[in-house]
Amino acid sequence: MRMLLIHSDYLEYEVRDKAIKNPEPINEEQRKGRLDEVLAVFASVEKVDEVNPDEVVEKALAEIKDVAGQVKAERVFVYPFAHLSSDLAKPDVALDVLRKLEERLKEEGFEVRRAPFGYYKAFRLSCKGHPLAELSRTVVPEGEVNK
Numbered sequence: 685m686r687m688l689l690i691h692s693d694y695l696e697y698e699v700r701d702k703a704i705k706n707p708e709p710i711n712e713e714q715r716k717g718r719l720d721e722v723l724a725v726f727a728s729v730e731k732v733d734e735v736n737p738d739e740v741v742e743k744a745l746a747e748i749k750d751v752a753g754q755v756k757a758e759r760v761f762v763y764p765f766a767h768l769s770s771d772l773a774k775p776d777v778a779l780d781v782l783r784k785l786e787e788r789l790k791e792e793g794f795e796v797r798r799a800p801f802g803y804y805k806a807f808r809l810s811c812k813g814h815p816l817a818e819l820s821r822t823v824v825p826e827g828e829v830n831k
């Protein structure tokens with residue numbers, strides 16, 4: 685999984701059109717979302733992650749906790765983002781990974797939102813611009829590290 689982490693004054697999105705045949709079902713409330721003072725995590729789940737999705741969730745969680753601790757962010761916005769990799773996992777695996785990541789972040793005490801999966805979305809982001817405000821992290825299942 686490839687992640688772009690942006691420490692932000694806010695991230696807000698609005699769902700536009702379907703981007704895949706079967707996007708995640710959403711209710712009216714989920715068509716828009718916003719969090720202030722947030723660590724935005726744009727995440728591309730990759731084909732290699734299909735080997736062990738649960739392990740990748742835990743590794744991504746560890747990286748997010750590390751960065752959130754450094755920038756003192758208590759809120760995390762998980763944003764499905766298919767543009768950080770040229771070798772994406774199939775949608776059903778990707779959605780499952782991102783749902784599990786959302787749940788594990790909540791278990792760890794973060795306030796969490798996750799943007800809807802499978803849609804084109806408009807978004808606005810206000811990056812804080814400090815030295816740790818823009819970071820990337822890549823995590824893969826253990827056996828895949830040195831391939």
Ligand SMILES: Nc1ncnc2c1ncn2[C@@H]1O[C@H](CO)[C@@H](NC(=O)[C@@H](N)CO)[C@H]1O
Pocket residue numbers: 703704727728729730764765766767772773774775778800801802803804805
């Ligand atoms: N492997 C994957 N990892 C993360 N997200 C993935 C994915 N496969 C599909 N998606 C979701 O479906 C939309 C179309 O690719 C994606 N939409 C987006 O990436 C929006 N920024 C619009 O482009 C995303 O919601």
